[in-house]
Amino acid sequence: GIAVVSDIMAVSVVTINKDASVYDAAKIIQDTSFNHLPVLNDDKTLAGIITAWDIAKAVSLNKFDLVEDIMTRKVITANADEQVAVVARRLDLNEVSAMPVLNKDRHIIGMITSDDISKLYARRS
Amino acid sequence: GIAVVSDIMAVSVVTINKDASVYDAAKIIQDTSFNHLPVLNDDKTLAGIITAWDIAKAVSLNKFDLVEDIMTRKVITANADEQVAVVARRLDLNEVSAMPVLNKDRHIIGMITSDDISKLYARRS
């Protein structure tokens, strides 16, 4: 059938709390090889997203404060039952490479990246 | 016909010299929104690659020296006439999200990313 997000998303998601430091975010990105970390409030709801690109921005601005100072607050997300082609278009339109996948309670249940979608193409040949 | 690298690669490539600073690399990554910068020797041949992920690594190691100190030297590349499916598999196997495209003289003629390949999937629906 048609590929949906839950077919290809990563289900173990590495997150970080908004009160963490930029240094902590850089350490997690290095340790996990993930480029994109959803940022959580204390009640585990989504507060934003911080990426390796944001760390590069912090370096260029010499601004090494808290994650919440350099994260992106308005997060573009996906649902588990959406078609991959729809999510691929959303990634492209918003010029981002990854999106948290949320359930109906807006809790994070996965992460989908352009790497995951590119892999689908690798299987086609 | 079957999609090849030259059909979807970016032809304007932003590069950086190996003697530049990590700060310079971070500034270029922020200004261009590219995550991956091929690093060139003075004779314009490929010396390595530096990415936003490497900048995050430099932050976590507190090591802000020259690009050549934190770049990856053994660069995984692609040719313009290769099938996209073959390149998508190479990205996946090597766990990287972008590759410089080289001509027969090993000069850079483009850049192909998992974002470019994911976009192909967006058009299929």
Ligand SMILES: C[S@@+](CC[C@H](N)C(=O)[O-])C[C@H]1O[C@@H](n2cnc3c(N)ncnc32)[C@H](O)[C@@H]1O
């Ligand atoms: C414009 S993109 C360019 C880099 C690359 N395409 C990527 O996403 O890694 C970088 C910016 O997009 C933001 N970003 C990444 N994923 C996002 C998402 N799902 N929702 C909102 N912003 C996101 C990051 O916080 C960062 O400020």
Ligand SMILES: C[S@@+](CC[C@H](N)C(=O)[O-])C[C@H]1O[C@@H](n2cnc3c(N)ncnc32)[C@H](O)[C@@H]1O
């Ligand atoms: C393991 S990847 C993980 C992050 C992500 N997948 C990416 O490529 O942006 C990060 C490391 O791969 C390296 N890298 C990225 N593209 C590369 C390429 N085409 N050839 C060799 N190394 C590359 C970077 O220099 C960095 O040290």
